[in-house]
Amino acid sequence: MTDIVHKPSSLRAAIRGEFRPMLHLAWPLVLAELGWMAMSIVDTIMVGHLPASAVSIGASALSQVLYNTMAFGIGGILLGLDTLISQAYGAGRISEANRWLWHGIVLSLALSFILMGLVCLWPLALTAMPIDPQVRVASISLLYALNWSTPLLLLYFTLRRHLQAFNHVRAIAVALVTANLINLFGDWLLIFPHHFGSYYFSGWGVAGSGWSTSYSRLYLALFMAASVLHAEHREKYRLFETKLTIEWQRILQLVKLGAPAGGQILLEIAIFSLVTAVIATLGPLQLAGHQIALDCAATAYMVPFAISAATGVRVGQAIGRRDVLGATAAGWTGMILGAGFMLCASLTFVSVPRVIVHGFSPDPALLATTVPLLYIAAVFQFFDGLQVTATGALRGAGNTHAGMMMHGIGYWIVGTPLGLWLCFSLHWGAVGMWCGLCSALILAGVGLMMIWRSTTRKLPQIVAAHAAHMDSHI
Numbered sequence: 001m002t003d004i005v006h007k008p009s010s011l012r013a014a015i016r017g018e019f020r021p022m023l024h025l026a027w028p029l030v031l032a033e034l035g036w037m038a039m040s041i042v043d044t045i046m047v048g049h050l051p052a053s054a055v056s057i058g059a060s061a062l063s064q065v066l067y068n069t070m071a072f073g074i075g076g077i078l079l080g081l082d083t084l085i086s087q088a089y090g091a092g093r094i095s096e097a098n099r100w101l102w103h104g105i106v107l108s109l110a111l112s113f114i115l116m117g118l119v120c121l122w123p124l125a126l127t128a129m130p131i132d133p134q135v136r137v138a139s140i141s142l143l144y145a146l147n148w149s150t151p152l153l154l155l156y157f158t159l160r161r162h163l164q165a166f167n168h169v170r171a172i173a174v175a176l177v178t179a180n181l182i183n184l185f186g187d188w189l190l191i192f193p194h195h196f197g198s199y200y201f202s203g204w205g206v207a208g209s210g211w212s213t214s215y216s217r218l219y220l221a222l223f224m225a226a227s228v229l230h231a232e233h234r235e236k237y238r239l240f241e242t243k244l245t246i247e248w249q250r251i252l253q254l255v256k257l258g259a260p261a262g263g264q265i266l267l268e269i270a271i272f273s274l275v276t277a278v279i280a281t282l283g284p285l286q287l288a289g290h291q292i293a294l295d296c297a298a299t300a301y302m303v304p305f306a307i308s309a310a311t312g313v314r315v316g317q318a319i320g321r322r323d324v325l326g327a328t329a330a331g332w333t334g335m336i337l338g339a340g341f342m343l344c345a346s347l348t349f350v351s352v353p354r355v356i357v358h359g360f361s362p363d364p365a366l367l368a369t370t371v372p373l374l375y376i377a378a379v380f381q382f383f384d385g386l387q388v389t390a391t392g393a394l395r396g397a398g399n400t401h402a403g404m405m406m407h408g409i410g411y412w413i414v415g416t417p418l419g420l421w422l423c424f425s426l427h428w429g430a431v432g433m434w435c436g437l438c439s440a441l442i443l444a445g446v447g448l449m450m451i452w453r454s455t456t457r458k459l460p461q462i463v464a465a466h467a468a469h470m471d472s473h474i
Helices: 008-047 053-090 094-119 122-128 133-147 150-165 170-191 206-235 248-280 284-320 324-351 353-358 364-396 401-425 430-472
Strands: 194-196 199-201
Touching (some): 008 206, 008 324, 053 206, 094 133, 094 248, 133 206, 150 206, 170 206, 248 401, 248 430, 284 430, 324 353, 324 364, 401 430
Antiparallel strands (some): 194 199
16 A cells, blocks of 8 residues: 555546546436435425415424434434445445445334434424414424334435445436425325315315325335345345344444434534524514525535535545545545535525525515525535535545534534524524524534545555455455
């Protein structure tokens, strides 16, 4: 193993060579993540056409962010599979990768029961919050509908990790794009009243969007299972020759690696839950404006988030095949692509904010509330792209602690106190809370980039340690 990572000319050449394979792996994942976000956007737009649109959008915002805080925080433990499966695949240890998939499925089922129990507690919290009663009732009904799809959601997470680590990413994109068609039809059918001959269906309102999402998740889980079976039939990975015995040491290793990744997501989403809950006390109008701006920022975020997944896979595979320079180049390439895209998103938010908001609602008051939040989002886009792709690179190298640490400091020590002070002491309202988020993302982006830079100097030792571990299990 040479010290090629310290040769700038070699690294620049490796980064140039990495763009093509990185984009080849990332673009279907980008479509998949945009498809995932589109489901939320469509839900928001559809409930926004119910009477009292601010109440409906606000209820959808509150319930989705509360559910996602738990679902993606606890489900984020499964992100440890990115490291373990991709490194095993890169090392040519297919049977090892198959065993990790099996243990990921077992863990996903256990996590589902925990998650469903925790989500059942949210209605109790909502009754204690000083929010609009109509928003509270609609939010609880939507949470109930979403909770039934929890096992399907975590099964989808697990099967997806296997497919992308094995470079079968087009199936993921197709699954999410087609799931949006199911969700769109379900929203139309279940949210609004309809006449079917002599039968009248009154519609379930905001709750109907939750049931539509649940049916879409059933479809996603079945599609992922079929895709895994198709890949097995075509490539002969000998998946069904894997011993279906639970090795508790593997479960423990997966939890130990994945828990910090899940913790990072929990810290990140929890801050948006807190911000949403705080803004909910300011009234339905500011809550609805916050949700529209959040949907726009989250949609842009899905692109570097997908690139982050591809970056983690590429770094992990390079480490598996003992390629120090390849791992280094993959990390920097992902960060360049993710941060570069987010600069384009910033320009869009600044250039046509009114056009964007009008697509959600024609309400002039909602327009005036949302546009300033889009301007703030434009400021932090670059740093958001930087932090998420750096997190993916670090996860591929087996470091899932750095992201949790930086998000804890950025969001909860810096961003939250600043946002609350600006919101209430200076009476900036939702704008103040968003300024707090902006400061947190700037800190996280710069900090995680520096941690990755430090990690690249240690990659020879990381590769050697992984090689020794693999050799000991032959």
